[in-house]
Amino acid sequence: MLYQTPALSSKDREVLESVDAMRDELRHQVVRTPMKWTAGLRKTLTAEAIAGSNSIEGYKVDSVDVEDLIDGEQEVVATEENRAETQAYQHAMTYIQSLHDVVDFTYSKSLLNALHWMLQGHHHPRKLAGQWRKSGVWINEPGRPHEAAYVAPDADRLPAMMEGLVTWLNEGDLDAHVLVRAAMAHLNLVKIHPWSDGNGRMSRSLQTLLIARGGVLAPEFSSIESWLGASVHTWEYYKVLGQVGGKEWSPDRDTAPWIRFNLLAYHQQSQSVRHRIDRSNRCWTDLTDYAERHGIEERQITALHDAALAGRVRRARYQRAENLSNQQAVRDIRALSEAGLLEAVGNTKARYYVPGRNFPADVLEMVRQPVRIADPYED
Template identity: 25%
Template sequence: MITTTTLGESVQAFVPHPLPPDTPPLQPDAYGAANRAAELALARLNGVAGLVPSEDWLLYGAVRKEALLTSQIEGTQATLDDLFDNEAGLEVSNADDVEEVTNYLRAFRFVHDNLRSESGLPVSLRLICDAHRLLLDGVRGAGKQPGELRRSQNWIGGTRPGNAVFVPPPPERVAALLTDLERFIHAENSDLPPLVKVALVHAQFETIHPFLDGNGRMGRLLISTLMEHWQLMQAPLLYISGYLKQHQVEYYRRLSGTRTEGDWESWIAFFLDGVAVAAAQAEHTIVDLATLIANDRRRLLESPKAGAIAYRLFESLPMMPRFTVEQVKQRLTTTYPTANAAVKALSDLGIVTEMTGQRKNRSFGYQAYIALLSR
């Protein structure tokens, strides 16, 4: 702790030691079993994902689910239906919330595109700041220095720094702390398991709280970033924010324990349990989605009324679960009557459902697919 002055009052700000914790050092016996269980769950998830014909539609759903859940932790009320409606060009009632989720998707894609490109940025302060700029672009927090490290003191909980639950490091310490964090990420001599390092980095980032807004979402984006960086996942199919949202009070309590009690082991064990649960849930969802799509595909192939355009439309559904006939026409580069006939073929089979009940301006949904994703 160090004493700093902000808004005219002296407060105790917390400045974390560089990673890994060494006073006292970590006790691997406290989380070793949980780490093995989490690694096994990730291996199973990677294996199941490899059996699916298209990784693209898996990613489409998983990334949107993570975007939605991580935003809901911060109070956003948007749903998957809202997000799919917005992508279909349909009107949504909570457009501001949907835009925040969409911004997270942009930041997510930016980070993972960089990691996969030979000329892209590595995991670094610059990458994080560039992603943060996309996250806050044009939404709540847009006036809070998007893409820039904070230049003023922030705090968590309470109405002012003096009665805050937690006061992060002073702004002049932030850059050096993040440099230490970046050095830990790229250190080659660490004998810590990769998942344990992910847990450490997330907690350290949240403790530093380097931005005026968006720290929680950026810290959770860092989890999926490091999963890919350390080759724990072949693709970002894990939506751990669902577990963190379900156990939100415990999530914050365990993070706080690393600062107030130096209890890193309890946080690591909690995080590893979350990875194992989230991986198992993602595995089950993939199996159920693949089963649904296979069964619906078989029904479509057995239908004498379905033509080639209907087959092509069906294969597009996992990445276009809400749509209009006009969108089908454009996506499949066909005529409106042909697109309409394809939609009717799927509708007659009960694969897609008309959502408006109107004769004009109709929209359709692959509702069984959306329901599985929304579980």
């Protein structure tokens, strides 16, 4: 028996309908937005999801640095441990994103173990990767290393329990909303805790995979990992997992608080992405107007746009984004620097560029304006 999908309250249904409306709106916005913008935004959102997951697990890599690592930059300031965790999660996320439209797709124990290897293979054999744990495991109470917050099922139960979960993934609760199913998949996998390490990451990855398979919106626009990575939300995440899951495997417990927590996350993440797209579009439009008035080449707007939104841009990233030769990219960045629109930071190999003294102040003021994210459960 698995933890059961609860009936939704009227408020839950209202929040879910609002999430659906935002996701549909985002889908139309993405279709209308030029490919160059959406490709960059997708990469940024993926980086933020990876950074959020890193943060939950105690690995600290800034989302801008994660994005540079995704781009293949070698001069990112990060420990080898943080770099390895980031790159492993990137590979798994890339694979998950590619599965969204596979026609003959099915969930299987082999698929889950393969995903686990992508995430944790660099720890093997010190910590088993890609296979069920061989012994019992328990989760510490935060701040109390000798007190168990949760004792996972015995290792000899894992094959049957995972068979049950895979069967449910393929056949169970198919009439439930995909976002609700995704949340329940997360809960059940993290409570089965089938691997010696990496169970939280795998459970969040499985949730993202179900969202991807839902097909409404690319998973990088729907993943809640960056939301969960905020410290205030991480605390609540562990709190509700403990509340709903209990101290040991107890699938008869009420799972409604877990669904409510996830619906809140989906809603607020959708709000955040909507603000990001609106801000990105306005930034591009304002920079285009500025470029036309000051004789700046259209392609150079890409560098200014990145500098405004991310706070910095690397020459190599600009070069790839605009498909330029090294010489042309160097000339463009130098011209923007000489005009005071960009300012170099760091030495030659690790150098990046931030907005300079002459960067249009109104654009920077607009992109730095904080946004208000509403709680849909508050009247």
